[in-house]
């Protein structure tokens with residue numbers, strides 16, 4: 242017996258999935274026309290066999306600018322190992338912030354070690370806000386790459402990435418934005434940010450684990466060398482020479498995670514259907530309410546009080562370790578993260594190794610926060 246499956250075929254078309262991922266990064270409500278990014282200086286140098294860029298045109302995130310990978314970590318590694326390895330020279334500088342997740346530190350350390358480049362770090366103030374003056378003073382002719390988290394996963398700080406990208410561009414640097422903590426919380430428009438790369442993980446937006454995306458401007462994809470070799474990324478193969486597929490396939494060696502990509506598509510459609518105004522309003526209310534309720538807890542120290550935050554409420558108590566608090570909350574059925582959150586430098590800045598970190602999302606309610614605050618209050622006042 243045969244079945245007519247033509248109706249389901251479009252659901253599995255890769256182009257649809259790429260388009261929906263691109264849509265997430267070009268929110269229609271955002272500003273009209275982008276400013277043209279400068280020609281990235283590192284790419285003005287010719288690579289062997291690859292012509293130098295003669296002109297750069299700013300573009301929206303179009304489907305072909307989306308590269309599917311396992312997630313944020315893999316995407317940053319791809320950029321570090323292609324752009325980093327090929328374009329960085331001894332003494333070149335990579336600028337990161339103290340708020341970065343380890344995924345946006347370690348790949349650059351590896352690239353720096355191989356190339357002789359140097360990492361410079363932007364500090365934050367007591368609230369956990371980026372010190373923009375310090376950032377500006379780190380920028381200079383040696384700055385080749387600036388890689389910034391869009392929002393800190395440990396403190397919640399949202400970085401002024403448009404402003405920071407514009408400053409980096411004035412020095413001809415390439416800019417990568419780690420959007421792991423923003424894609425599910427706010428609209429993102431890679432054009433108005435003006436960045437060269439934007440990365441995110443599907444599991445942060447309710448998709449399966451093991452799928453994520455790298456937005457890389459088309460002109461950069463053309464000059465970036467391939468990363469992994471294998472099937473799918475080639476045009477022709479002989480034992481003497483191999484030629485590459487057009488990007489983005491050039492960066493997607495091997496059988497893709499098709500099932501996860503279908504899950505990602507469903508997750509993005511779900512999120513976009515809820516609508517950003519509703520998401521922003523809901524999460525903002527939860528954050529304000531949660532901040533106020535936690536600050537009522539005696540001796541609770543809230544780490545990260547930036548004026549512009551995503552819904553992350555990192556805290557410590559003097560009478561219990563974060564791990565103990567995490568376990569006690571778990572017994573009440575309250576799931577939080579306790580530990581260093583893969584962002585050790587950001588916590589060390591506040592003299593800490595670990596915090597308790599409830600994070601708020603669209604499915605939370607104020608009664609969840611009441612239960613959390615009451616439980617934390619009880620822990621803080623019991624011996």
Ligand SMILES: Cc1ncc(COP(=O)(O)O)c(C=O)c1O
Nearest residue numbers: 312313314342344394421422442
């Ligand atoms: C800001 C930030 N960057 C990078 C990552 C790493 O993401 P993944 O483990 O999905 O690659 C995370 C994950 O928590 C994150 O919050």
